[in-house]
Amino acid sequence: MRLLDFILRRSFTALFVLVGVSLITFFLSRVIPSDAAALYIGPKARTEDIERVRKQLGLDKPLPVQYAVYMGELLHGDLGNSISTKRPVTQELAERLPATLELLFMGIFIAVLIGVPLGVLSARRQGSPLDVVVRTISIVGVSMPAFYLGLLMQIAFFRNLDVLPLAGRVDSDLRFVSPIQSITNFLLFDSLVTLNWVAFKDVFLHLILPAFTLAAYPIGLIARMTRAAMLEVLGQDYIRTARAYGIQQWVITYMYTLKNAISPTLTVIGLTVAYALTGTFFVEVIFNWPGLGLFTVRSLLNVDYPAIMGVTLFGAGGYVLINMIVDLMQAWIDPRIRLK
Amino acid sequence: MKRVLLVLSLLSAAVIVLTACGPAATEPPAGTEVSTVTEAPATTAPAMPVVLKIANTANITTWDPVASFSTEASYLANVYEQLLRINPLGSAEQYTPLLAESWEVSDDGLSYTFHLRSGVKFHDGEPLNAEAVKKSIEAAADHAGASFIWLPLDSVEVVDDLTVKLNLTYAAPVDLIASSLYGAWIVSPKALDAAAADENFWSDGKSHGTGPYTVESYTPDAEIVFTRNEDYWGGWEDGQFDKVVVSIVPEAAVRVQMLEGGDVDLITAPPLDNLNIFESNPNFTVYREPSFFNYVGFFNTLRPPLDDVKVRQALSYAIPYDDIIAIGAQGLGTQSFGPVPAGVFPWDGSVFQYKYDLEKAKELLKEAGHEGGGFDIRLTYAAENATEEAFAPLIKDSFAQIGVNVSIEPMAWSQQWELAKADPANAQDMFLLLYWPTYSDAGADNMWSMFYAGAEAPYLNVTKFNLSYWKNDQYNGLMDEAGALTATDYEGSKAKYVEAMKILIEEAPAVLFFDTMDVFIVPKHIEGFKYNLNYPFVRYFFYELRAAK
Numbered sequence: 001m002r003l004l005d006f007i008l009r010r011s012f013t014a015l016f017v018l019v020g021v022s023l024i025t026f027f028l029s030r031v032i033p034s035d036a037a038a039l040y041i042g043p044k045a046r047t048e049d050i051e052r053v054r055k056q057l058g059l060d061k062p063l064p065v066q067y068a069v070y071m072g073e074l075l076h077g078d079l080g081n082s083i084s085t086k087r088p089v090t091q092e093l094a095e096r097l098p099a100t101l102e103l104l105f106m107g108i109f110i111a112v113l114i115g116v117p118l119g120v121l122s123a124r125r126q127g128s129p130l131d132v133v134v135r136t137i138s139i140v141g142v143s144m145p146a147f148y149l150g151l152l153m154q155i156a157f158f159r160n161l162d163v164l165p166l167a168g169r170v171d172s173d174l175r176f177v178s179p180i181q182s183i184t185n186f187l188l189f190d191s192l193v194t195l196n197w198v199a200f201k202d203v204f205l206h207l208i209l210p211a212f213t214l215a216a217y218p219i220g221l222i223a224r225m226t227r228a229a230m231l232e233v234l235g236q237d238y239i240r241t242a243r244a245y246g247i248q249q250w251v252i253t254y255m256y257t258l259k260n261a262i263s264p265t266l267t268v269i270g271l272t273v274a275y276a277l278t279g280t281f282f283v284e285v286i287f288n289w290p291g292l293g294l295f296t297v298r299s300l301l302n303v304d305y306p307a308i309m310g311v312t313l314f315g316a317g318g319y320v321l322i323n324m325i326v327d328l329m330q331a332w333i334d335p336r337i338r339l340k
Numbered sequence: 341m342k343r344v345l346l347v348l349s350l351l352s353a354a355v356i357v358l359t360a361c362g363p364a365a366t367e368p369p370a371g372t373e374v375s376t377v378t379e380a381p382a383t384t385a386p387a388m389p390v391v392l393k394i395a396n397t398a399n400i401t402t403w404d405p406v407a408s409f410s411t412e413a414s415y416l417a418n419v420y421e422q423l424l425r426i427n428p429l430g431s432a433e434q435y436t437p438l439l440a441e442s443w444e445v446s447d448d449g450l451s452y453t454f455h456l457r458s459g460v461k462f463h464d465g466e467p468l469n470a471e472a473v474k475k476s477i478e479a480a481a482d483h484a485g486a487s488f489i490w491l492p493l494d495s496v497e498v499v500d501d502l503t504v505k506l507n508l509t510y511a512a513p514v515d516l517i518a519s520s521l522y523g524a525w526i527v528s529p530k531a532l533d534a535a536a537a538d539e540n541f542w543s544d545g546k547s548h549g550t551g552p553y554t555v556e557s558y559t560p561d562a563e564i565v566f567t568r569n570e571d572y573w574g575g576w577e578d579g580q581f582d583k584v585v586v587s588i589v590p591e592a593a594v595r596v597q598m599l600e601g602g603d604v605d606l607i608t609a610p611p612l613d614n615l616n617i618f619e620s621n622p623n624f625t626v627y628r629e630p631s632f633f634n635y636v637g638f639f640n641t642l643r644p645p646l647d648d649v650k651v652r653q654a655l656s657y658a659i660p661y662d663d664i665i666a667i668g669a670q671g672l673g674t675q676s677f678g679p680v681p682a683g684v685f686p687w688d689g690s691v692f693q694y695k696y697d698l699e700k701a702k703e704l705l706k707e708a709g710h711e712g713g714g715f716d717i718r719l720t721y722a723a724e725n726a727t728e729e730a731f732a733p734l735i736k737d738s739f740a741q742i743g744v745n746v747s748i749e750p751m752a753w754s755q756q757w758e759l760a761k762a763d764p765a766n767a768q769d770m771f772l773l774l775y776w777p778t779y780s781d782a783g784a785d786n787m788w789s790m791f792y793a794g795a796e797a798p799y800l801n802v803t804k805f806n807l808s809y810w811k812n813d814q815y816n817g818l819m820d821e822a823g824a825l826t827a828t829d830y831e832g833s834k835a836k837y838v839e840a841m842k843i844l845i846e847e848a849p850a851v852l853f854f855d856t857m858d859v860f861i862v863p864k865h866i867e868g869f870k871y872n873l874n875y876p877f878v879r880y881f882f883y884e885l886r887a888a889k
Contacts, residue, residue, distance in 0.1 A: 035754035084401060085560055087543055158601055166603055167594050172585045176388050288589045290562035298561060
């Protein structure tokens, strides 16, 4: 009952957040000095044609009216048509979402897989050279801009070593050799369930560089957070007691300490998922990854209002949702903060 | 917690196992260069077609060949064809016949008769005939993105199944118009009907042309796959490509790496600061070619002191042309001869060019009663244009040396244009513009659109590009005569245009900065690349390219 109450309350505030985001985005994207109608019709259009398009797109109406029309359509699940591709924004988002999510999941998976053990190791050997190395890695990971790291990795692994592909989701020859049967458009999954190993390997190799680039920041953050939380718990009396009982070190570390230290890390992981969603924008551009990020960048450059609105609302919705999930998970893990 | 750990370790184990398995599986010819792919892979996979791979920047704003007026021409030009294709100036033949095999023009230049190629079919199976051409041209004249190119058209007459006659209201070079990149593609009548009934008909890559390639698949923002039209009327030869895979890659650094690493065979818009890598690489040839584009700077001739021709001449002498090309275009340009880009009709290399000469500029200012300058110039340029952004400060520096103070205002292109089209009294003093003709007649386009005066002050004509607000009756008269002659007397028409250019240059209503150049990097394993500046947005006609043996 309290759970339902909590979800309802959070959903209600989320609604306000989303309306606020839509207001800000809508008006900001329209006050920037640019003419969507002129962009829509192309560089050498005549004034009359531009005016015709302006009417057609409803851009001749006052802004509040345009906003009301937009929100009305939004309630029916219609995000309008993209100005540059002329297709429904919902369709554009849906087609690109799997690519972004695949990258995002892989990135977060790598970040957790590397970040948590690094944090644990570092805390266990506080002050040792290993600790210094881990802390350096986390600082570098957190401070290095994704686009720069991405380029460096491309130069190292594609240009110099020639072991990993440069960009894209699959090799363009793949369609002729062993085409992927599209089911979910999560290519790793699709190639796995159709037992298409050639494609699976290709997709996997293409994922490595962008996923690592995306993971760099979360790895640093997660490692630092885990280390700090572990150190705090390791100093607790009951750990000392466990040691005194002669319980094996790995049991103390992973069963007693990490379990209690994971809560703040989980918050960080939740936040980094949301962060990584926007982080994919840079990564997608560098790796020519046909996901939401590339679409967003192009929409911004074309001042494609409906697309910008769609992406922003989607991003904001994702952020709110992930935060809610993290809160619920924390309550599940830690009874003390259970839905206060 | 145990559950979480268990899931994590299982997943990581799975990943490790799968990666380890990967290489053991049958190897695809990963990273194999297109030209060398002649044998099928050892598996039962389908035989590898000969594939051309291109990393292109161009987005698709529409798949509708009638509406198209933007970068998608890079693709559509391989799917659709015009009646004629115009060859670069200096070619043995002015035109390559495509869907029309021959044509004649009446003595008065008021009607053109085209004889169509027989046995040609559209991709959807419809036959190419006079009815189809009539329907296409009428659709283009009615609602094409570039419908204005058909302004002289009065009616289209079907003479017989393969003969079509275009009647004009005034003499105009229909051969040039019919070979236009935009607004002149011949489209299947079935598709035109379908598009009229359903506005979303063209929304995903359809092919209803006669061209050598059809669109096999289209993933927005990512990839377009073309496959060859086996029934193409031109036939197929060894080495031509079965498939063309275009990856849309907006990031320049990625395109360059793809080309260098052999991931693609060709790229568009190579970043100019990387050219030396390719120039020193024996596997590539770098082409620098004249292009369709030029940079113009309009003076506001309605406002003092720019209403004085001596002041405009003085400022024309104070432009550091060579530095502007070196810095603005990274050396890829040539100073303009008049308003017509080199290589386009009616370009002429004998007209006068202003050279950078500050002494002469000072002298002219003195003659005009502005010794030592002492006036201000408000210069606007399109903020989107990196070239203008780079060279505008050079104008400011140089004008400062003759005592003229320039304030530079970058603006969104549409804002800049709005300002210019409103009241000239409040408009800019100098307007930088990148211009190109819609089809290969810079007399009817550049010279007319940018400098032909409309009837009333501020003398904007229908294209509203006369942004010098300049009116010269003698120029207008010569332009009228030249335009009427193009259809019937090419040389005579050019002579009149050159005469008009001389007046224009003497009167200096605008600075004619430079003609741009295009750069192409072509690897040695691709043959047949022929540059045609008349189709600047196409970059590559796939049909002309061959994989080297």
